[in-house]
Amino acid sequence: MTAGPRTVKARRLGLDAQSEAIVLLHRDSAICRSEGFSAHTRVQLRARGRIVVATLLSVISDLIAIDEAALSEAAWTRLALSEGDTIMIEHLDPVDSLSVLRSRIFGHVLNENGFRAIIGDIVAGRYSSIHIASFLTACAAPPLDEAEIFSLTRAMVDAGERLFWPQPVVVDKHSVGGLPGNRTTPIIVAIVTALGLTMPKTSSRAITSPAGTADMMETLAPVELSAAAIRHVVEAEGGCIAWGGAVQLSPADDILIRVERALDLDTQGQMIASVMSKKIAAGATHLVLDVPVGTTAKVRTAKDAEELSRGLLAVARDFGITARVVIGSGDEPVGRGIGPALEAQDVLAVLQRRPDAPADLRERAVRLAGVLIELAGLAPLNAGGALAMSILDNGRAWHKFQHICEAQGGMRTPPTSSHRQILTAPASGRLTAIDNRKIARLAKLAGAPEDRAAGVELLVRIGQDIKAGHNLCVVHAEAPGELDYALAYAAQHEDIFGIES
């Protein structure tokens, strides 16, 4: 703080800027004039003994009064304000880690203290998205070396909460994203916990996809569990499928991911630190990593997948985690449903051993569960899959899943859509491709994930021979407007499905 604070009255504006703290001040306010504050100045807001760093925007209309400060939701919530509270606004203290960032920008390798300083300031909200974008970019060239990835991962773990479990073996699983419908998690948790393993799984909600695992699971059971509730469910059932948002595991990751997506920048070092920091913070000792490879998936070539695997396994080893990577096909969505309830139907079909259950989802889940079973020492190499399959086939996994849902607050029936439309093939030929990104967008336009029953139900698989007029998929929506909107998108994008005559 370089000069005395000034106070203004807090006003809630109802402005959602995600996690970004924004404060609006009148340009002619005493504080803007005397402090030299102008648009985009970074300021410290103090109230009720808390501090939040915010980006200032100035107002030149009567939208706010001269002695008011209007706050975005993130700032309001973090300061725990009530309407009209007095807040103090000051210049931001110098952010010391920016000199460390500058060193990386100019190509120097950072040590663990360097990453710790940067990640600490990011989690404390002292970096604007501009600074975060610069940090992510600076970590791309030269690429983070193995020691740097380790340091970054450790810094990210230490900046958040960490779960500790009494069991010596705690298994976990992560899928690198980009493949719609890839909902193996609930099936894997059910299989391995039925075998007595511990799998306290926390998952995310969708950020840009039509469904996150947490969104899907929420159509089957409550997922917003506190750390205490998670512990309670895991003690009773050996596992859970909960939303990770209530437990602050690697909060830096959530912040970095939003800027990475805005930049559309994935660097391998960041991706490894992101994945591993969450798993280490969750207390995993044995880990399977699912890396789907496909031209419209996140990892596009076998070479990229191998490099990523090496990096993930190196960090796992450094942290004493036993891990294996499963590289699989990422050419088309997994299962039939895309959207929370539709994906839940696929999961239920597999667990309930229904004859129409999607075979690809079942096979993926069994393969990944089998690896965890082998890593945990319950089956020899290459025998885990068969054991996993038997647990699915004899109904123990379905039985276990119902118990977990009950422990999380009670099993639910996924909602069904009120409006549907079938899309048909415009020409005859062989189905050679389904565009993961475009089919995901179609599901989102139909209302997923906010409308739980909305999305896309695939009726075909790659390799199938199709006649013109053949049913390709059903678009599900909860309102006619959204259905129309998705259909308009589909009409403009016939290349969602690649058909070669």
Added chain:
Amino acid sequence: MTAGPRTVKARRLGLDAQSEAIVLLHRDSAICRSEGFSAHTRVQLRARGRIVVATLLSVISDLIAIDEAALSEAAWTRLALSEGDTIMIEHLDPVDSLSVLRSRIFGHVLNENGFRAIIGDIVAGRYSSIHIASFLTACAAPPLDEAEIFSLTRAMVDAGERLFWPQPVVVDKHSVGGLPGNRTTPIIVAIVTALGLTMPKTSSRAITSPAGTADMMETLAPVELSAAAIRHVVEAEGGCIAWGGAVQLSPADDILIRVERALDLDTQGQMIASVMSKKIAAGATHLVLDVPVGTTAKVRTAKDAEELSRGLLAVARDFGITARVVIGSGDEPVGRGIGPALEAQDVLAVLQRRPDAPADLRERAVRLAGVLIELAGLAPLNAGGALAMSILDNGRAWHKFQHICEAQGGMRTPPTSSHRQILTAPASGRLTAIDNRKIARLAKLAGAPEDRAAGVELLVRIGQDIKAGHNLCVVHAEAPGELDYALAYAAQHEDIFGIES
């Protein structure tokens, strides 16, 4: 555009986010729901045949109606809207140059087409500040090579307007910033135009400093001249001292500079492209570059100054500009005044040959004018300074300056402050340092540059022996509150003046 547009009613919010276009939409609006828009989505606004790219923030209160879009000032102005106009909001078309940016991020050298694509998208507003931060960072490591700096400079020149002059010799001058009171420009213009040279000088307003040359000059004459008015003044008088904002010379530079400042990142390649693109666009053929070096100036060491000089001269040569760099002391402010009107008083004192005129300002201006005179061939090497001094001493420069002011719209008398306070030395000793950054901040707290008469008037120079209680400077303000505020800052920062006993 990936799907059909949706329309909403435009509302002016009076939100100043500098050049950033922001649009607020209600989270529950049809368009947010159907398009999947959420906070920080980049969208295209269309109205009246124009397109503006904006960042979306969502509103969850009744601040705006469900069918309204509230726009920031930049977005409103660029779309030339009236209240209630219909605007269409769509997904942003893919920004093709982001793949070029990604290539630089991963350490690859870019060619001219690459820079042209990036700079074109930046000027068109298609880059958010996140992307710009990434671009600036990516240009730091590996550093831009000479060919890249040339390409970047050319791309920046071509993305804006360009002035062409009938005269074969057009002189110009640039000072690398960071030194308060360094207002040699009006004196140089007066001297060289009195000798018949052409010097159509465009200057900037303050961004973070207590005065830009345009702010200072505005206390002496109008500076907001159109391109036509600039041409008219230069035809009549051979030169001008105008604000550059009305003529769009290298508009990319203005955009990049704001993000550079937010990042506090100066890379040499960017700095060279920034300076040279403005000069090339302004039509300069002969150029003097003033590089002050000091621990609290922008360039801190002689080594940095030499490297910067080499880079600047290489680009000048590539573009056929005859240039020379003058590296000088940057240890303390130039002249006495810091703030628009106080600096104008220094300029007038030098031009009017007043006995109390600040010798350092006079010497710097004469030296730089002398270099231009030599470059233009009006004097042999090392003889330009004497010729410049004679033009100052015989009154021709003052005469010419008055004519230029008249041509720009009429000479003005700078305002004087209504509130003043002297700061005195807390101890006896030798004055060894004046902190350029802190003294600039003091002037800003007193109200500069918005309050034209506000600022700081220095009464001492480095090297002087001082007794406790000796007058160090006068703080000028236009309101008692701002005077008090500046004084509080001074009381907390006795190291503005370094006194060693």
